[in-house]
Amino acid sequence: MRLLSSSATAFIKRAYPVFFFGLPTILLIAFSSAGGWLPQALLFVPVIALLVLVVCWLSIWDVVDEVVDEGDRLLIRKGQVKDCVLLANVIFIEVTRNKNPTRLKLHLAVPGRLGQKIVFIPQGTQWIPFARHPLAKELETRIDSLKKEPRPK
Structure with missing residues (x-):
């Protein structure tokens, strides 16, 4: 058994929203203490909060908490939901490099309890500009080797 997902996943999933929702709150307090409510502040803070909500929805909330390698299968946990995904069920692996941290997205042939796509932050996340991510490779x-193996009849 080997942990494939980053141990910082839980921290990232909780710290990012707190930080990015806290920032507009601090700005709202700063605007109000600087001499009353400005119309710009009343417009600016909700727009920032909405943008933060969209960014969190697109980049953090689909990430699973834990991915454990068990040879021919992966044990996946997101909150209280656990699932077992056979590696032979994975169609392809997508590496998302334009987000920090790097994310791996497993596209499944048959959806499991967590859906058809499993997204996780790999351990030892590194930025390699022109090479395939080592874990994805x-x-x-x-x-590929599992799919080429002859199945018993």
Whole structure:
């Protein structure tokens, strides 16, 4: 058994929203203490809060909490929901490099309890500009070998 997901996932999923929702709140307090309510502040803070909500929805809230490698399968946990995904069920692996931290998205042939796409932050996240992510490459190799194995009849 090997943990594939970053141990910082839980922190990231909780700290980002607190920080980014706290920032508009601090700005609202600063605007109000600087001499009353400004019309710009009443417009600015809700717009920032909405943008933060969209960013969190697109980048953080779909990330699973834990991915554990068990050879030919992955054990996945998101909150109280646990699922077991066979590597042979993975169609392809997408690496999202334009977000920090890097995310791996597993596209499944048959949806599991957590849906058809499993997104996680890999351990040892590194930015390699023109090469395939090492974990994605390793998983793809293992998936290909599992799919080529003859199945017992």
